[in-house]
Amino acid sequence: MIQRVDNYEEMSRIAAKLFQVAIQKQPGLVLGLATGTTPIGLYDNLVELYRARELDFHFVRTVNLDEYVGLTAAHVQSYRYFMNTHLFDRVNIQRDNTHLPDGMAPDLAVECKRYDEMVDSLGGIDLQLLGIGRNGHIGFNEPADVFSTGTVAVDLTDDTIDANARLFANAGEVPKKAISMGIKTIMLAKKVVLLATADKKDIVEKAFLGPITPRVPASILQAHQNVTVLLAKE
Numbered sequence: 001m002i003q004r005v006d007n008y009e010e011m012s013r014i015a016a017k018l019f020q021v022a023i024q025k026q027p028g029l030v031l032g033l034a035t036g037t038t039p040i041g042l043y044d045n046l047v048e049l050y051r052a053r054e055l056d057f058h059f060v061r062t063v064n065l066d067e068y069v070g071l072t073a074a075h076v077q078s079y080r081y082f083m084n085t086h087l088f089d090r091v092n093i094q095r096d097n098t099h100l101p102d103g104m105a106p107d108l109a110v111e112c113k114r115y116d117e118m119v120d121s122l123g124g125i126d127l128q129l130l131g132i133g134r135n136g137h138i139g140f141n142e143p144a145d146v147f148s149t150g151t152v153a154v155d156l157t158d159d160t161i162d163a164n165a166r167l168f169a170n171a172g173e174v175p176k177k178a179i180s181m182g183i184k185t186i187m188l189a190k191k192v193v194l195l196a197t198a199d200k201k202d203i204v205e206k207a208f209l210g211p212i213t214p215r216v217p218a219s220i221l222q223a224h225q226n227v228t229v230l231l232a233k234e
């Protein structure tokens with residue numbers, strides 16, 4: 001399940017190839033997408049393939065894992081902004097086919113329900129991209145006593161706030177809450193690709209070689225039938 005690859009560039013290239021093959025086979029597939037530092041190289045590779053006319057996003061539909069609560073789409077740290085700048089603005093995807101939770105929704109419970117219904121209406125996720133937090137989170141499903149099911153509004157752990165503070169002026173500016181797709185939705189994806197840089201080696205091994213526990217949310221992926229983990233050696 002864990003495929004060790006030489007470095008970040010190789011990880012990004014192999015992942016892009018997986019995405020390319022999947023899109024070519026099923027041009028209207030539903031991609032589950034992730035933000036963070038890890039997938040940037042993959043997105044750059046996908047943009048290159050698009051520019052070389054080797055990839056067409058016209059029919060592709062996307063649903064993202066999560067969004068911070070309280071940040072507008074125009075905020076540079078919002079995940080909508082991230083996705084627009086790293087991928088959507090650079091390829092021929094139709095903006096109406098791209099979906100993220102709305103972090104500005106007045107009622108978070110209503111927004112979570114809407115998001116689940118939207119994913120269902122697309123027929124679920126064909127190919128889900130994941131990163132992994134250093135505490136083992138996937139999406140913003142933080143370590144907990146039970147696995148989440150559908151989309152949830154979550155309180156971010158201090159560890160996650162600390163990990164993401166590097167992208168904000170200071171830790172105090174990192175939102176304390178986020179909306180995250182739930183574990184069940186992720187587990188229902190037909191295929192999952194998890195990318196991890198070398199600094200995540202220990203948590204990847206804990207998640208995939210240790211016991212399945214909601215204390216390490218990614219460990220549930222051991223129960224998924226079709227997961228590829230690309231772990232960079234350096």
Ligand code: PGA
Nearest residue numbers: 036037038039131132133
């Ligand atoms: P990172 O985030 O790619 O920025 O390390 C991964 C995650 O927290 O899921």
